[in-house]
Amino acid sequence: MRVGRSIDLAILNAGVMACPETRVGPGWELQFATNHLGHFTLINLIWSALTAGEGARVVATSSAGHHISPIRWDNINFDGNYQKFEAYGQAKTANALFAVELDRRGSEQGVRAFSVHPGGILTPLQRHLPKEEMVALKWIDEDGNAINSAFKTPEQGAATQLWAATSPQLEGKGGVYCEDCDIAEPAVEGVPSVGVKEYAVDPEQAKRLWDLSVKLTGASIS
Numbered sequence: 001m002r003v004g005r006s007i008d009l010a011i012l013n014a015g016v017m018a019c020p021e022t023r024v025g026p027g028w029e030l031q032f033a034t035n036h037l038g039h040f041t042l043i044n045l046i047w048s049a050l051t052a053g054e055g056a057r058v059v060a061t062s063s064a065g066h067h068i069s070p071i072r073w074d075n076i077n078f079d080g081n082y083q084k085f086e087a088y089g090q091a092k093t094a095n096a097l098f099a100v101e102l103d104r105r106g107s108e109q110g111v112r113a114f115s116v117h118p119g120g121i122l123t124p125l126q127r128h129l130p131k132e133e134m135v136a137l138k139w140i141d142e143d144g145n146a147i148n149s150a151f152k153t154p155e156q157g158a159a160t161q162l163w164a165a166t167s168p169q170l171e172g173k174g175g176v177y178c179e180d181c182d183i184a185e186p187a188v189e190g191v192p193s194v195g196v197k198e199y200a201v202d203p204e205q206a207k208r209l210w211d212l213s214v215k216l217t218g219a220s221i222s
Contacts, residue, residue, distance in 0.1 A: 006053030007046055009165045012039040012095070013061040013118075019128040021082040028216070029077040031084075035091035037217055040098060044219035055110040058102060059164045062095035062115040062177060064193035066200045069093060071209060084128075093200045096177050098213075100206035103175035105221060112174035114164040115200075117184070119152040177201055 015035045022030035028037065043050070043058060050056040068089025072078070078087050099115040106113060126134065134140045141147050163181040164170065176183045177196035187195035199205060214220040 005049060006056070007049040008053055008056050009059070010043065010046070010050065010056070011059045011061070011161055011165055012042070013161065014038065015061065015125065017088050017125050017128065018084040020084070027077060029082070029087055031087045031091040032076060032094065036094035036098060037213060039095070040213045041217050041219045043102065044221050047221045050106070050111050051109045053110070055112070057165050058099070058111065058113040059161055060095040060099045060113065060115045061161060062117055062200070063092040064117050065089050066092040066096055067187065067193055067197055070197070070199040071097070071205060094209060096196065096200040097202070097206040097209045100175040100201055100203060101210040104203070107174055112170070114170065114174065115177045116160045116164050117177070117179040118157040118160055120148065120150055121152050121154055121157040122146050123154060175201070
């Protein structure tokens, strides 16, 4: 990166989902490491460029999958009890909590952070799911065609990320979880996959996750 160069937008959308149990680094569970720790480290490494401009935005791609699981503080790496969807849910909760604490730390320097649910989209993200499982979930039919009417196209899925990155409606706001090009409402008990769970935007859990991430990666903006 050239000296003095600034970054205005960072969209964190690399990810894996429901993969076989895999360990990376010093034994980190792959989904938590890829979906959260990798993005955490990246933002710390480019922090000076994000603060060098006149205001930057960081968008962390979370998911309605965060409804599946809060942070498993007693066993973040699912040691001895790996559950692929629960591990994915934890990682997506981590994305939302990361945005909460990053926004708290960065707002005075002009950096605002948001998390988003892009929507259900059939992409290579599902590469680890066998066809039979997706048929059973009623995502696709036997011919591989999408049959869930709630699914979006990739273009529609990109919309909320781009909205969070650029919309003037979010000026002066930050740390919020967005869906369908709007700030999400709190989740309602018994209504799955809609809105944001309280544990995914809780400031105390966000700080706890930040401190743990610093300990695990050695990266920190302050």
